[in-house]
Amino acid sequence: MGFPKVKVNISEGNLLRSINAPDAVPAILVKGMTGDLVAVYSVDDATLKGVTGRALTLVAMFYKELAGNMRVFVAPATEANAELLASKGVNLMAWIDDATTEQGITQLSSTIKASAQKMQAAGFPMRVLAGGTFNAELLGELDCKTLDNPYLGIVAGEDSETGASIAAAALARCCKYGAEEKIGSGKNGALVSITDATIGGKAYTDFTLAELETMHDNGYIMPQHRTGTAGYFFGQDNMCSNGDFRILAHGRIIDKAQAIIQKAYAPFIETPIRVASDGTLDDGDVSYMENVLESSLLASMTGQVSGVQVVIDKNQDIINNSTLEVSCRIQPLGYATWINVTLGLATKIDS
Numbered sequence: 349m350g351f352p353k354v355k356v357n358i359s360e361g362n363l364l365r366s367i368n369a370p371d372a373v374p375a376i377l378v379k380g381m382t383g384d385l386v387a388v389y390s391v392d393d394a395t396l397k398g399v400t401g402r403a404l405t406l407v408a409m410f411y412k413e414l415a416g417n418m419r420v421f422v423a424p425a426t427e428a429n430a431e432l433l434a435s436k437g438v439n440l441m442a443w444i445d446d447a448t449t450e451q452g453i454t455q456l457s458s459t460i461k462a463s464a465q466k467m468q469a470a471g472f473p474m475r476v477l478a479g480g481t482f483n484a485e486l487l488g489e490l491d492c493k494t495l496d497n498p499y500l501g502i503v504a505g506e507d508s509e510t511g512a513s514i515a516a517a518a519l520a521r522c523c524k525y526g527a528e529e530k531i532g533s534g535k536n537g538a539l540v541s542i543t544d545a546t547i548g549g550k551a552y553t554d555f556t557l558a559e560l561e562t563m564h565d566n567g568y569i570m571p572q573h574r575t576g577t578a579g580y581f582f583g584q585d586n587m588c589s590n591g592d593f594r595i596l597a598h599g600r601i602i603d604k605a606q607a608i609i610q611k612a613y614a615p616f617i618e619t620p621i622r623v624a625s626d627g628t629l630d631d632g633d634v635s636y637m638e639n640v641l642e643s644s645l646l647a648s649m650t651g652q653v654s655g656v657q658v659v660i661d662k663n664q665d666i667i668n669n670s671t672l673e674v675s676c677r678i679q680p681l682g683y684a685t686w687i688n689v690t691l692g693l694a695t696k697i698d699s
Contacts, residue, residue, distance in 0.1 A: 479515025
């Protein structure tokens with residue numbers, strides 16, 4: 349105990365704000381991690397709960413990029429854990445793997461796609477950002493869009509100091525901003541969690557621009573230096589697909605819409621719908637149900653989408669089928685990924 353005295357204990361982390369992620373419930377899954385699935389709220393909390401090694405390094409990158417505190421699940425990277433987390437509402441995961449061959453990446457994609465399709469059908473949509481020390485030569489040869497997996501984005505790049513995959517930083521960006529925000533948005537500034545990057549263990553600066561753009565055009569999510577701006581940004585948020593959900597923002601928007609639709613229409617399950625004498629659905633009931641869904645989507649996604657259209661065909665045999673078919677279309681925002689400016693001299697400037 350010592351002499352009588354006043355003892356003051358200094359605490360850290362009190363200035364960090366709690367991040368209320370608008371559209372992301374995150375998890376970090378790490379191949380080879382030992383221990384059970386845990387929910388952590390900061391780096392210190394992760395340490396206290398036994399998170400160590402590569403998993404702890406990734407957690408540290410996540411919170412540094414997030415610049416705040418929030419809950420993130422940490423677990424060994426297995427199909428069972430991914431599905432368990434999705435069933436608990438996790439909709440965005442960083443999956444850190446050791447796949448370094450085309451066969452390994454293909455198998456990883458197959459595993460994630462099977463789980464994502466299964467969980468989306470069950471009403472629990474999920475998207476995965478896969479990271480690891482991927483072979484740079486392979487990334488320059490393998491077009492990941494041929495994997496036809498809109499649920500998966502492969503993040504190429506590591507922090508040069510720790511070797512940790514920058515997929516953790518991409519996950520943090522998704523948590524910090526809404527589903528409609530691109531992780532490479534210039535208005536949100538450069539990444540704060542890394543100062544220098546490597547790709548497959550090779551320094552970013554040792555690659556030519558042509559080599560980097562080849563990997564980017566092959567569909568990988570890449571770190572990027574932008575002329576006139578310091579630091580690293582993410583390039584396009586590519587997913588392993590050429591379809592409607594070829595960018596992460598489109599997938600996240602549709603996942604959010606799915607959750608809203610399920611909630612908005614839950615009260616209508618097993619409730620009666622009037623039918624006109626000619627067998628068509630009642631105009632009033634159809635109009636009401638269309639308006640309920642459209643209003644719910646617009647109320648929750650204002651500023652995140654360009655438009656919403658909900659249509660219910662009155663010519664449905666609901667008496668015999670007990671099934672209501674609804675068509676819902678979401679018009680996403682547009683993104684200025686490439687900007688072309690015509691610059692020249694002029695002898696006269698017209699007003």
